Amino acid sequence: xxxxxxxxxTLMQGFAGLSLFSVLLLMGLGLAIIFGQMGVINMAHGxxxxxxxxxxxxxxxxxxxxLPGFASMYFPFAIAAAFCIAFAFGWFIEWALIRHLYKRPLxxxxxxxxxxxxxxxxxxxxxxxxxxxxxxxxxxxxxxAPAEGLDIPINGLFVLALTALVTGGVLLALxxxxxxxxxxxxxxxxxxxxxxxxxxxxxxxxxxAIGCGIAGIAGAAFTTIGSTGPTSGSLYIVDAFLVxxxxxxxxxxxxxxSAFGIAQTQSIAEFxxxxxxAKVLTLMMIVTILMLRPQGLFASKIRR
Amino acid sequence: xxxxxxxxxxxxxxxxRRKVLMGMAAMPAxxxxxxxxxxxxxxxxxxxxxxxxxxxxxxxxxxxLHSATGTMAISETGSIQAxxxxxxxxxxxGGVLGRKIRVIKEDxxxxxxxxxxxxxxxxxxxxxxCVFGCWTSASRKAVLPIFEKENGMLYYPTFYEGLEQSKNVxxxxxEATQQILYGLDWAAKEKKAKTxxxxxxxxxxxxxSMKIARKHIESxxxxxxxxxxxxxxxxxxxFNSLINKIKLAKPDCIFAAVVGGSNxxxxxxxxxxxxxxxxxxxxxxxxxxDEVLGIGGENIAGFYSSMKYFQSLDNANNKAFVEAFKKAYxxxxxxxxxxxxxxxxxxxxxxxxEKAGSFDVDKIAAASGGIELKTAPEGYVKxxxxxxxxxxxxxxxxxxxxxxxxxxxxxxxxxxxPFPKGYQ
Numbered sequence: 001x002x003x004x005x006x007x008x009x010t011l012m013q014g015f016a017g018l019s020l021f022s023v024l025l026l027m028g029l030g031l032a033i034i035f036g037q038m039g040v041i042n043m044a045h046g047x048x049x050x051x052x053x054x055x056x057x058x059x060x061x062x063x064x065x066x067l068p069g070f071a072s073m074y075f076p077f078a079i080a081a082a083f084c085i086a087f088a089f090g091w092f093i094e095w096a097l098i099r100h101l102y103k104r105p106l107x108x109x110x111x112x113x114x115x116x117x118x119x120x121x122x123x124x125x126x127x128x129x130x131x132x133x134x135x136x137x138x139x140x141x142x143x144x145a146p147a148e149g150l151d152i153p154i155n156g157l158f159v160l161a162l163t164a165l166v167t168g169g170v171l172l173a174l175x176x177x178x179x180x181x182x183x184x185x186x187x188x189x190x191x192x193x194x195x196x197x198x199x200x201x202x203x204x205x206x207x208x209a210i211g212c213g214i215a216g217i218a219g220a221a222f223t224t225i226g227s228t229g230p231t232s233g234s235l236y237i238v239d240a241f242l243v244x245x246x247x248x249x250x251x252x253x254x255x256x257x258s259a260f261g262i263a264q265t266q267s268i269a270e271f272x273x274x275x276x277x278a279k280v281l282t283l284m285m286i287v288t289i290l291m292l293r294p295q296g297l298f299a300s301k302i303r304r
Numbered sequence: 305x306x307x308x309x310x311x312x313x314x315x316x317x318x319x320x321r322r323k324v325l326m327g328m329a330a331m332p333a334x335x336x337x338x339x340x341x342x343x344x345x346x347x348x349x350x351x352x353x354x355x356x357x358x359x360x361x362x363x364x365x366x367x368x369l370h371s372a373t374g375t376m377a378i379s380e381t382g383s384i385q386a387x388x389x390x391x392x393x394x395x396x397x398g399g400v401l402g403r404k405i406r407v408i409k410e411d412x413x414x415x416x417x418x419x420x421x422x423x424x425x426x427x428x429x430x431x432x433x434c435v436f437g438c439w440t441s442a443s444r445k446a447v448l449p450i451f452e453k454e455n456g457m458l459y460y461p462t463f464y465e466g467l468e469q470s471k472n473v474x475x476x477x478x479e480a481t482q483q484i485l486y487g488l489d490w491a492a493k494e495k496k497a498k499t500x501x502x503x504x505x506x507x508x509x510x511x512x513s514m515k516i517a518r519k520h521i522e523s524x525x526x527x528x529x530x531x532x533x534x535x536x537x538x539x540x541x542x543f544n545s546l547i548n549k550i551k552l553a554k555p556d557c558i559f560a561a562v563v564g565g566s567n568x569x570x571x572x573x574x575x576x577x578x579x580x581x582x583x584x585x586x587x588x589x590x591x592x593x594d595e596v597l598g599i600g601g602e603n604i605a606g607f608y609s610s611m612k613y614f615q616s617l618d619n620a621n622n623k624a625f626v627e628a629f630k631k632a633y634x635x636x637x638x639x640x641x642x643x644x645x646x647x648x649x650x651x652x653x654x655x656x657x658e659k660a661g662s663f664d665v666d667k668i669a670a671a672s673g674g675i676e677l678k679t680a681p682e683g684y685v686k687x688x689x690x691x692x693x694x695x696x697x698x699x700x701x702x703x704x705x706x707x708x709x710x711x712x713x714x715x716x717x718x719x720x721x722p723f724p725k726g727y728q
Contacts, residue, residue: 009548012577016544023542121373129377131568131598141602143578149551153576156544225576226541227568227598229378235539235565270545275536276506278545 008150013271019156021263022163025256026221027236028243029163029170030214032255035244037187038207040098041109044116045240046233047123048212051089052082052219053228054127060134072137079162082220083213090212094205102204116233123230131229140224155224162221166214171252173210183207187250246286248296258297262286343402352401352662355455358431359663364403366391366653367410367426369437369447374414378564380439382594383461383646384409385633387436390650393628400654401663408432416446423447427454433663434459436649439642441465441509448473457665459649462642463589463611465512466722471669474652475692477645478612479722480516483589486697486714487610488520488527491557494712495585498528501555503546503562503570506535510561513589517559519727531555536562541569547577560588567595571603581606587699592640593706601706611641613682614700614708625681638706644681651677652687684717692720 027049034042059078063070097115101108140158143151174180182203185193194200218236219228226232247258265285269278290296344361358365368387370380391405399405408430412419419438426432427450434457438444441464451458451472458473466479491497500521504510514533521527531553534546543566550558558579562570567590574580586607593615596604615626615638625647629639652675657663660671673689686694694717700708 005552009552012551013545013548016542016548019544020542124373124377129381130594131378131565133568133598133600133603135600135602141575142580143576145578151578153544153573155572155576222541225569225572227565229565229598231374232565235541267542267545271548274534275540275546279537279540 004147005149008147011150012152013267015152015156016271017264017267018160019153020267021260022156022160023222023225024239024243024263025167025259026159026163026214026218027240028247028255028259029166030211030218031240031244032247032252033170033214034208034211035241036249036251036255037183038204038211039105039249040102040208041105041112042098042211043109043113043237044093044119044233045212045215046235046237047116047119048086048090048215048233049219049222049236050119050123050228050230050233051086052079052216052221053223053232054123054132054219055082055085055216056220056223057127057132057134057228060136064135071135072139075137075140079217079220082216084216086216086219087209087213090209090215091205093212094208098208099201099204116237120230120233127230129230131227131232133227134223136224158224159221162217166217167256170214174252179203179206242286246290246296248298251296251298254296254298261297343398345402347401347661353664354662355664355666356431357433357663357665359403359433362403363406364400364663365406365408365430365432366650367408367423367430367432367435367437369410369412369419369422369426369435370439371414371443372409372411376412376414376439376443378598379594379642382640382643383437383439385637386629386639386643386647387461387649389629389632390647392632394650394654400657401661405650410437412437412443416442419443420446420450423450423456423458424454427451427456433457433657434653434665434668436461436646436653438462442507444468444473455665457653457668459653461646461649463645465509466516466724467512469690469692469722471691472665473691474649474672474687475720475722476648476652477642477693478695478697479692479720480513481721481724481727482612482692482695482697482718483610484513484517485520485525486718487587487589487608487699488517488559489525490610490699490712491559491585491587491608492525492527495557497555497557497585499531499553499555500528500557500559501531501550501553502533503550503558503560504535505538505540505561505563505566507538510535510563510590513561514559516724516727524726528556536566538564538566540566543570543573544577547573547579550579551577556585558584558586560586561590562588563590565598567591568598568600571599571607575603591702592642593638593708594640594643596702596706597638601702601704604702605704607702608711609700609702609708610697611700611708612695612697613639613641613644614698614710615639616700616707616710617682617698618710619681619683621679621683622681648677648680648682648685648693651679656687686717688720690720690722692722694719 031045034040056078059074063074145151182198186200186203243259247254266282269281353359370384371377395404410422436459439462461476463477502514588609591609655675656668656671660667672687675687677685697714699712701711
C-alpha cells in the first residue's frame, strides 16, 4: 500500500460521494418542485422517472434497428425526448387527476399511489416484466484515467454534469423567469396571486408538468448507472422523498444541501463499514435531525 | 366377375395413394385419445388416487404458484413459461397415466404471506396432485409448513442455499455446494486465485452461500484467503464505495452473489470504474442469461458464472428444448439456469407418477429417489434419495451477445449434499 494508492482511493472515494450526491439531487429535484412548491404528494414520481428510462430504451432499440450509424449520438436527443414525454404525461395527469384533489392532500396520496400501480402494470404489459438495458453509446462507457490506478467513471461525470445543468436551469427559471415569479407568488399566497391576475390553475399545471419532465430526465440519466424495470421507480421514490423532506419542503437550496449531506454520510460510512450498516447509520442520522428540526434543514420563511 | 371398376382390384391412383399415406401419418395422432383412454383404463382412478386428489379418468389437476406480478416477476416469468411448455409437451404426448394435465395458476405476487395463502388454496380447495412453484427461498420457507401439514408435493426450481430437506419438496435446482465448490476449485486451479473478495445482497441465500464459500476457501480446501466480505441491501444501486474497497484489497477473484436490480447497477459501475474482465477475474453465482438481458452483454462480457445449465450447451436435448422454447415464447427469449430447472419439474413428476403407478403424494415421495431423466436439456439428471438432483456443475464465460461460452464442466454428476459437514 503506497502513498499514491491511498491518494488515488481517497480521490475516487471523494468522487463516489459526489456521484451519489448528483444522483440523489436529480431524483429529488422534480419532487422538490411538485412536493416542495405545490405541496402535492406525488407517489407516482418514481414512475415518471421510469418513463424517462424506458424512453432511452426505446430510442436505443429504434436507432439500433433503423439508424445504426446514429448509435453514438442518440443519447442527448433521447434525454430531450424523455423530458418531453414525461412533461406531456404530467400535464395530462394534472388535468385529469391532480387538479381535482388540491384541497385533499391525503386523497392525492392515495390517488397517485394508485396511479403508480397502474403505470407499473402498463410498463410490465408493454415492455415485459424483465429488466432491460439500453445500449449506451461508447463514449459513456468505461472510465477516465488521468493517472495510473485512478479511474473516474465517465457515467458518473455525465450524471454530475447533467445534474449541474438541470439544477442551474431550475434555479434560474424559478428566480429569474416569469414562470418562476408566478410559481413563487402562487406558493406564497394563492388568493392574492389570483387577484393580481395570475392564472394559478395554469401555473399549477405547468409546474407539475415541469416537475414530471425533470423526473423523466432523472430516469433517463439513471439508465447509465442502474437498471430499468417496471418497478424501478419504487427504488427511487423513497430516496427522493427523503431528500426533499430532509432538506425542508419548499426550499430548493435545502434539497441541494440535504442531497449532499445524505450522499457524503452514506458514501463515507459505506467505505468504513458494511453496506447495510451504512444505510442504518444514514437513516438514524436523518431521523435524529428531523426530530430536532421537523421543518427540515432549510425552511422557507413564509408568513402563515 | 373381375370387373375392372371394382375398387378393391383397381390399383390406386397417385392421388389416392397420397391420401392413404396422409391418413396413415395422421393415425398416431388420432389414436392418441384412444390409447390414452386405454392407458387410463389400465390405471383406474380409484387405484391411482386413494387420497381424494383432483384426478378423474381423463384429467389430473396440478397447481402452479409463482409471482406473475411484483418485483420477482422479472425472475419468475422464465420458470412459469418453462413449466407450462413442459406440461403442454406432456399433454401432446398423451398426458400422465392417460390423463391430461390441467393447470391452476396462482399468483404469489412477490409477497410471502400470499404464497402461503395460495398454496393452502391449491392443496385444500383444489386438491391438486402437485405444485410447480416458488422461486425465492423466502417464498419456499413460507409454503413449506403448509405442504408438510396438508401433504402436498412441491417442485422447486431455483438454486438455493441448502440446509433443507423435505418429503414434500423436490428441489430441481442446485443446493449451495453443487454450485459453489466446483466453481471455487476451478478458480483456484485454472485462474490461480489465492485471494477472494465475497460480495452479496443482504439476505439468506447470499449469506449462506458466502459462509460455505469462506469455509471452503479457508479451512476445507485451503485455497487461500478471503480478502473481504460485503453485503448490500436488496435494491441498492450505488456500488462506488464497494468498488473502491475492492480496489484497495486487490483480490485475485471477486466472488459475487448480487441479485435483482442491484445486479445491473453492480456490473455497470464495475465497468465504469475500470474493473473489466481483462484486468480482473470475477466469478458469480447469481447471473444467468436472464440477468444479462438487464445488465447488458457489454457490461459483463468476459466475467464467469457458475451454473449447471447454459442456453449454449451443445447437446441434442438442449437443441430441441431451445427450439421449442423460442417457438413458444418468441425468438428473442432467453433461457437461464432456473428456467431449465423449472422445465425439469413436470417431467420428473411424470416419470415418478409412472414409476409409482399412482398420483398419491406418499407414493410419489417414496418413488422419487432414483428417478432418471435422460431427456433433460442439461444432460442426464437423477433424483437423489434426499430429493435433490444429481447434476453437473459448469462454468460459463459471458459473451457480448448475452450468451455464455461453457469453459469448464465437472467430469461427473455432483452428489447433492444439502447438509454439508464442515461447512456449518
